[in-house]
Amino acid sequence: MNLTQKLAADKVEKGVADIITFFADLAPTLRGGFLTQVPEIAGTSNVYGEEQMKLDVWADKTILEKLVASKRVCAIFTEEQPEIVKVAGGAKYAVCIDPMDGSSNIKTNLAMGTIVAIFGGSDALAPGKEQKAALYLLFGPVTTMVATWGKGVNEFIFDGKQFLLRAEGIRLPEKPAVYVPGGRKEKWLPGFARFMAEIEKTDMKSRNNGCMVSDVNTLLKYGGIFTYPAQTDKPDGKLRVLCEANPMAFIIAQAGGYGSDGRKSLLEIKPTHSDQRTPIYLGNTELVKKVESYLKA
Numbered sequence: 227m228n229l230t231q232k233l234a235a236d237k238v239e240k241g242v243a244d245i246i247t248f249f250a251d252l253a254p255t256l257r258g259g260f261l262t263q264v265p266e267i268a269g270t271s272n273v274y275g276e277e278q279m280k281l282d283v284w285a286d287k288t289i290l291e292k293l294v295a296s297k298r299v300c301a302i303f304t305e306e307q308p309e310i311v312k313v314a315g316g317a318k319y320a321v322c323i324d325p326m327d328g329s330s331n332i333k334t335n336l337a338m339g340t341i342v343a344i345f346g347g348s349d350a351l352a353p354g355k356e357q358k359a360a361l362y363l364l365f366g367p368v369t370t371m372v373a374t375w376g377k378g379v380n381e382f383i384f385d386g387k388q389f390l391l392r393a394e395g396i397r398l399p400e401k402p403a404v405y406v407p408g409g410r411k412e413k414w415l416p417g418f419a420r421f422m423a424e425i426e427k428t429d430m431k432s433r434n435n436g437c438m439v440s441d442v443n444t445l446l447k448y449g450g451i452f453t454y455p456a457q458t459d460k461p462d463g464k465l466r467v468l469c470e471a472n473p474m475a476f477i478i479a480q481a482g483g484y485g486s487d488g489r490k491s492l493l494e495i496k497p498t499h500s501d502q503r504t505p506i507y508l509g510n511t512e513l514v515k516k517v518e519s520y521l522k523a
């Protein structure tokens with residue numbers, strides 16, 4: 227079964243399905259863009275003779291131009307834009323996008339991804355619980371799309387022509403195997419440091435891919451907890467509510483897990499501005515509840 231067939235089988239509303247399909251169709255272009263962004267291959271300019279851009283800026287420009295032209299959405303927030311971009315044409319959906327998450331991995335030739343949250347209406351600042359769908363593209367050795375539209379989590383794999391359903395109804399494994407310690411240890415809050423000290427005593431293994439998409443994908447396969455915590459110098463952590471916390475918390479919730487800002491569900495946050503940050507603790511519910519209790523103590 228391919229992505230189009232799965233969207234039809236699940237009776238996903240057309241406007242949402244069209245946006246998901248847009249990102250599936252764009253995936254080969256985004257992956258192809260990596261070549262033009264590697265200086266040794268691209269030279270000083272890319273294949274189109276354009277001045278070479280940073281990968282995340284290039285991905286942002288590419289997605290934005292094509293999404294605006296598609297008229298499938300009426301509001302777009304991307305991590306690279308200072309303001310929400312309004313699109314004329316009467317579409318009834320807002321999207322929040324991290325065009326190239328983990329783009330510093332270009333230097334080390336490691337995985338990167340694109341993250342998308344889809345809302346009905348024109349409010350890109352709606353709380354995460356109002357998302358209609360969320361997805362990420364993972365550019366690893368192969369390209370995959372992990373998506374939810376509120377009926378569980380599906381994984382699709384790109385075979386060179388189309389996205390084929392690889393797994394549906396994905397659940398976080400019950401026995402957590404990995405933890406992702408974010409930020410800098412000496413800046414952790416005392417409660418979080420105590421939690422991590424406990425985790426280190428278990429048989430779970432530490433993983434940090436330098437890319438939230440890769441880390442969340444690792445969680446879905448192995449179970450565990452991803453953290454980018456509040457720090458003494460950065461009480462709101464590093465990651466953004468709109469294009470990182472919201473979509474990933476929706477996907478993890480649909481896989482049977484939980485995402486927290488340390489006190490409450492990430493999906494309950496009502497953002498007041500597009501660049502809002504939040505601490506993130508995400509993964510198997512009992513671990514995330516545990517970190518909440520350590521932070522409270």
Ligand code: F6P
Binds near residue numbers: 328409436439441
């Ligand atoms: O900017 C987003 C991001 O690259 C995430 O994908 C990743 O989890 C995090 O930042 C890594 O941050 P740091 O470099 O501080 O470990």
